[in-house]
Amino acid sequence: MHAPKIPDKLPQNRRPVNEVLKEVQTKNSEILFLPLSQLDYIPPIVPSFAPHLRVLDLRNNNFRLFPEEILSLTNLVELDLRDNPLLNLPNELGQLSQLQRFRFPMLYIRRLPISMRLMKELFELRMTYLYSNNCEFPPVKIMKQGARVIVDYLEFYYQRNEKQKAEKTKNGVVQTEIDDGGSLYFWGSGLYNRLPEATPIRLDLINELKGSVIHQIAVGSNHTAMLTDEGVVYTVGFNTYGQLGIGNLFDKMIPNKVVDLNKIRVVQVVAGNTHTAVLTDVGDVLVWGMLGDR
Secondary structure (H helix, E strand, C coil): CCCCCCCCCCCCCCCCHHHHHHHHHHHCCCEEECCCCCCCCCCCCHHHHCCCCCEEECCCCCCCCCCHHHHHCCCCCEEECCCCCCCCCCHHHHHCCCCCEEEEECCCCCECCHHHHHCCCCCEEEEECEECCCCECCHHHHCCCCCEEEECCEEEEEEECCEEEEEEECCCCEEEEECCCCCEEEECCCHHHCCCCCCCEEHHHCHHHCCCCEEEEEECCCEEEEEECCCCEEEEECCCCCCCCCCCCCCEEEEEECHHHCCCCEEEEEECCCEEEEEECCCCEEEEECECEC
16 A cells, blocks of 8 residues: 655645644654755654654655664654755665665665665665766565666766776666666656657557667656667757767657768767767767757
């Protein structure tokens, strides 16, 4: 049974913390909303809510360390810690074994605790500010089949000639889902055709991608690039600046192969605001679109 979902939109009128806590205590409420409360600690009364509390929203506060008091709330099914300067996730996080939705920032966190494997009910893992160069990120190994991973800001790094190069991909929301057969789905808002559909679509059912195994997906502001296990690049979405690399400036609703790379094997792809870049197997970096964005 799923708990009521935390709304994405933050409340406009924030209620005093003590007033909210008193109401939860009096009514044995399952939900505790404390966003935008300037908290850097868990109020002492909160652990006493453990028997009935199922949803805890602590967005936009000042938590630097994961509040250990949360670990006593073993009936939680939803926990939101986004927009906190969080430095760690405790090794004991797996104690929250009933957790179904977990949202948190990855800006300073380098790895996910192995104990998260104990979260057998987890079906949504949402992260903000994920940096692929300095963190270990094995969501597929941690989460059950049918679960989804959402990343609100993703930055890729690659190494060339012993100098660190970086490309950023800011992507409102990227959602991926793995089904029982290992197939990959993705979807988005549909704005500028950034993703092909606003509802989930299986990549291997798109004619242009049949028989291909997607190795990597990079999402820019308004376009998406996909790399297959054979080193072939496909792009889809907004194309005003030629960021799709398909020889014209027409937007595309379905993935198109970047044919100019036919004789080149690509090992990594990144997508910026209005450009796309790839790293080849011989160490060359190729870029197209409008440069000068980040």
